[in-house]
Amino acid sequence: MSGRQIKFLISGALIIVALVAWFAFVTGGASTASAAYDISLKEFRAKHDHGDDVRVRGKVEEGSIVQRAGSAEVTFSLIDAGETLPVRYSTRDHGPIPDTFVDGANAIVTGSLDDSGVFQAHTLQAKCPSKYEGAQDKAASR
Amino acid sequence: MVGFGTTCLLLATLAAVWAAVSSFLGGAVRSTGFAISGRRAVYAAGLLFTIAIGTLEYLILTNDFSVEYVFQNSHITQPLFFKIGALWGGQAGSLLFWAWILSIYAVVLVFWNRHRHKELMPFVTGVLMTTLVFFGIVLSIVTPPFRPGIAHADGMGMNPLLQNYWMVIHPPCLYLGYVGFAVPFAFGVAAMITRRTGEVWIRTTRRWTIFAWFFLGIGILLGAYWAYIELGWGGYWAWDPVETASFMPWLVGTAFLHSVLVQEQKRMLKVWNLVLVILTYSLAIFGTFLTRSGILQSVHAFAGTGLGPYFAVYLGIALFGSLGLLIWRLPDLRSEHRLDSLLSRESAFLLNNLLLVGITGAVFFLTVFPIPSELWTGKGITMGPPIYNRVTLPWFLALIFLTGIGPLVAWRKASPGSLRRMFLAPTVATAAVTLALFAAGAREFYALAFYASAVFVFGSIVSEFARGAAARMRTKGEGPAAAFGRLVWRSKRRYGGYVVHLGVVFAVIGIAGSSAYKKDATFEDIRPGAVMTLDGYTLKYERIETVEGTAYARVTQYLRLSRAGRDLGPMVVEKRIYKDVKNPTTEVAIFPFLRPASLAEVRRIGEDVYLTPISMDPESGIASFTVHVLPFVNWLWLGGLVVILGTGIAILPDRSEKRLMAASRAVEERAVA
Numbered sequence: 001m002s003g004r005q006i007k008f009l010i011s012g013a014l015i016i017v018a019l020v021a022w023f024a025f026v027t028g029g030a031s032t033a034s035a036a037y038d039i040s041l042k043e044f045r046a047k048h049d050h051g052d053d054v055r056v057r058g059k060v061e062e063g064s065i066v067q068r069a070g071s072a073e074v075t076f077s078l079i080d081a082g083e084t085l086p087v088r089y090s091t092r093d094h095g096p097i098p099d100t101f102v103d104g105a106n107a108i109v110t111g112s113l114d115d116s117g118v119f120q121a122h123t124l125q126a127k128c129p130s131k132y133e134g135a136q137d138k139a140a141s142r
Numbered sequence: 143m144v145g146f147g148t149t150c151l152l153l154a155t156l157a158a159v160w161a162a163v164s165s166f167l168g169g170a171v172r173s174t175g176f177a178i179s180g181r182r183a184v185y186a187a188g189l190l191f192t193i194a195i196g197t198l199e200y201l202i203l204t205n206d207f208s209v210e211y212v213f214q215n216s217h218i219t220q221p222l223f224f225k226i227g228a229l230w231g232g233q234a235g236s237l238l239f240w241a242w243i244l245s246i247y248a249v250v251l252v253f254w255n256r257h258r259h260k261e262l263m264p265f266v267t268g269v270l271m272t273t274l275v276f277f278g279i280v281l282s283i284v285t286p287p288f289r290p291g292i293a294h295a296d297g298m299g300m301n302p303l304l305q306n307y308w309m310v311i312h313p314p315c316l317y318l319g320y321v322g323f324a325v326p327f328a329f330g331v332a333a334m335i336t337r338r339t340g341e342v343w344i345r346t347t348r349r350w351t352i353f354a355w356f357f358l359g360i361g362i363l364l365g366a367y368w369a370y371i372e373l374g375w376g377g378y379w380a381w382d383p384v385e386t387a388s389f390m391p392w393l394v395g396t397a398f399l400h401s402v403l404v405q406e407q408k409r410m411l412k413v414w415n416l417v418l419v420i421l422t423y424s425l426a427i428f429g430t431f432l433t434r435s436g437i438l439q440s441v442h443a444f445a446g447t448g449l450g451p452y453f454a455v456y457l458g459i460a461l462f463g464s465l466g467l468l469i470w471r472l473p474d475l476r477s478e479h480r481l482d483s484l485l486s487r488e489s490a491f492l493l494n495n496l497l498l499v500g501i502t503g504a505v506f507f508l509t510v511f512p513i514p515s516e517l518w519t520g521k522g523i524t525m526g527p528p529i530y531n532r533v534t535l536p537w538f539l540a541l542i543f544l545t546g547i548g549p550l551v552a553w554r555k556a557s558p559g560s561l562r563r564m565f566l567a568p569t570v571a572t573a574a575v576t577l578a579l580f581a582a583g584a585r586e587f588y589a590l591a592f593y594a595s596a597v598f599v600f601g602s603i604v605s606e607f608a609r610g611a612a613a614r615m616r617t618k619g620e621g622p623a624a625a626f627g628r629l630v631w632r633s634k635r636r637y638g639g640y641v642v643h644l645g646v647v648f649a650v651i652g653i654a655g656s657s658a659y660k661k662d663a664t665f666e667d668i669r670p671g672a673v674m675t676l677d678g679y680t681l682k683y684e685r686i687e688t689v690e691g692t693a694y695a696r697v698t699q700y701l702r703l704s705r706a707g708r709d710l711g712p713m714v715v716e717k718r719i720y721k722d723v724k725n726p727t728t729e730v731a732i733f734p735f736l737r738p739a740s741l742a743e744v745r746r747i748g749e750d751v752y753l754t755p756i757s758m759d760p761e762s763g764i765a766s767f768t769v770h771v772l773p774f775v776n777w778l779w780l781g782g783l784v785v786i787l788g789t790g791i792a793i794l795p796d797r798s799e800k801r802l803m804a805a806s807r808a809v810e811e812r813a814v815a
Contacts, residue, residue: 069759070667072766092664095375099725
């Protein structure tokens with residue numbers, strides 16, 4: 001191999017090493033605000049992740065959504081496989097309450113359980129209306 | 143009708159099969175008979191796909207709800223525009239739409255080249271038709287658009303969130319882009335098969351590449367714009383898998399678009415260009431697959447429907463097949479020149495490739511991270527926007543600066559003299575403006591850095607236009623306007639490209655400003671008559687009203703925006719409850735600030751005041767709101783418009799094209815002989 005080729009190979013390798021190191025450095029400090037795994041409510045209850053910032057998915061219990069007119073927050077119950085979780089979410093400093101957030105919607109909340117057993121959420125997502133649905137029985141929603 | 147549609151689709155797929163087989167045969171044994179038969183089959187496939195898609199649209203427009211697809215995507219009172227859009231609003235329809243666009247592209251390409259590129263075309267046709275066969279199979283077996291259901295009286299209708307002008311235009315644009323990249327890909331594969339690895343395949347696909355890149359980019363921008371005006375969170379990009387799925391092919395496509403210039407001029411980067419076109423097309427297919435397979439849980443997750451394996455197989459064949467071909471043909475892809483200096487335009491293009499591919503690689507890894515992390519640790523970790531930003535921002539910054547450097551640095555080796563001559567003015571301008579901004583209080587590092595890069599690129603573009611026009615004025619005695627006009631006209635590709643870069647400059651200013659300096663506030667227990675203030679703006683809540691309409695009931699709130707005592711205009715927000723649909727829809731109010739009343743307000747030109755209603759009591763009117771101020775955000779959309787203008791210029795034919803193409807052909811014939 002000529003001197004030129006060796007030079008190119010070495011600089012290429014150095015660039016790649018630098019990129020990988022940079023990447024590892026940046027993603028290493030991930031918190032749930034920036035990266036999170038979501039677990040089902042059932043798993044969450046089983047694990048008792050008190051105080052940890054966690055992403056929990058479940059279903060919005062019918063009739064549980066309470067939002068006082070004039071308030072920027074909402075409370076509801078998340079249910080999954082027999083488990084229930086009271087959740088409180090405020091839009092202050094966080095995103096709006098999505099339009100898809102209705103009774104029975106699949107929801108994902110990120111936050112932690114406070115001492116009174118209420119899940120204080122700092123993100124709230126509800127399943128986006130899917131353009132590409134599988135064979136679902138939509139008749140139930142009418 | 144259902145049987146008719148299904149039969150058409152089946153026949154169309156069979157036509158594509160024959161087209162692929164006979165074209166490949168024709169190319170392999172050099173038989174014009176087979177090649178011609180293949181061409182005819184392409185026309186047949188195009189016709190049949192057109193009839194098939196026409197049938198589906200007909201079924202939608204005539205409210206035939208006994209067809210599953212029509213039932214799920216339309217209803218009797220759906221406005222006509224959205225009934226038309228329902229054609230690509232659901233899974234099966236959108237796949238049929240994709241396939242139809244491909245079949246039409248193939249017809250156009252085959253017709254246009256019926257007397258040209260006789261060696262390449264059979265293989266090009268073969269590759270395109272193989273893709274069409276794949277889509278035809280999926281449409282016949284996995285997601286048939288003409289599946290009959292119960293004879294419903296009315297349909298469920300397209301989701302109201304999607305019944306928006308931009309959301310209807312967005313998929314066609316994306317598909318024109320995704321599918322468009324199949325053409326340079328097919329030519330690249332054909333070039334490798336026939337060992338015609340010169341510049342012919344690149345020159346002949348130039349317009350297709352620009353066309354595809356352009357529509358993919360516009361599609362992405364439209365998606366962002368829709369998110370901004372419809373989703374109500376005051377943002378336009380969340381690094382969601384659906385977004386990155388389309389962004390990745392665009393990034394690599396941008397690299398390809400630029401890198402081919404080097405091969406045309408210097409016959410270098412041949413391997414790079416093939417790798418880039420293969421990656422671009424593979425990512426386009428991957429992007430199509432990612433949003434339909436259910437493989438990634440996101441807020442935009444779409445249910446899995448068994449499409450996954452088919453796409454995976456096709457993607458595997460396309461990607462690994464073409465890469466294998468590339469490795470086999472490496473001896474034919476040696477560069478004819480070497481890189482003389484790191485300080486050269488060749489080097490800048492190479493760096494451009496590296497940066498774009500690097501960013502794409504990082505984004506790809508972050509996007510699919512949940513999959514390996516689930517397998518590895520049992521937890522599917524999803525990466526959020528802060529990580530994407532932290533990882534990619536430095537490289538994007540370098541890329542923007544490179545946009546200003548590339549056009550100014552000389553080919554082969556930039557001498558100190560040329561560097562000084564070309565870079566002095568833009569660099570001085572950049573330093574001056576940056577210092578001024580810093581002095582004015584701008585301290586956010588990335589905002590300042592991106593503003594600096596924007597000024598630098600702007601200076602670079604202006605200097606290029608000025609230099610070119612001045613030269614014409616000097617040598618041809620033309621006046622400034624004529625010199626400028628003829629300059630652009632004589633070299634539409636280059637100067638059109640510079641206009642595109644200018645659009646990018648505006649977009650960078652828009653993104654930097656609206657990200658770094660965004661202001662938010664939440665207001666609770668606001669009664670009619672009350673006033674909210676943010677960043678010098680005043681919003682007065684006037685009244686609330688409830689109206690029962692035919693398609694939906696609405697609760698509308700009327701507010702009035704003013705600044706420093708000066709009335710600016712109304713802001714009206716609404717919550718709509720549609721009949722037949724569970725979810726309400728919220729309509730936000732966006733006010734673009736365009737008329738400053740004082741010098742201090744000039745920096746606010748193009749910023750948006752963005753109002754989202756949270757909750758309200760229709761009787762008492764008590765409500766809560768979120769207000770955002772997004773500085774410079776409209777520069778982003780303006781940038782998009784300028785990119786459209788620039789692309790329009792760049793895509794027009796240049797006089798020198800025919801001559802250069804003939805020269806490349808001659809070189810190639812000698813090489814293959």
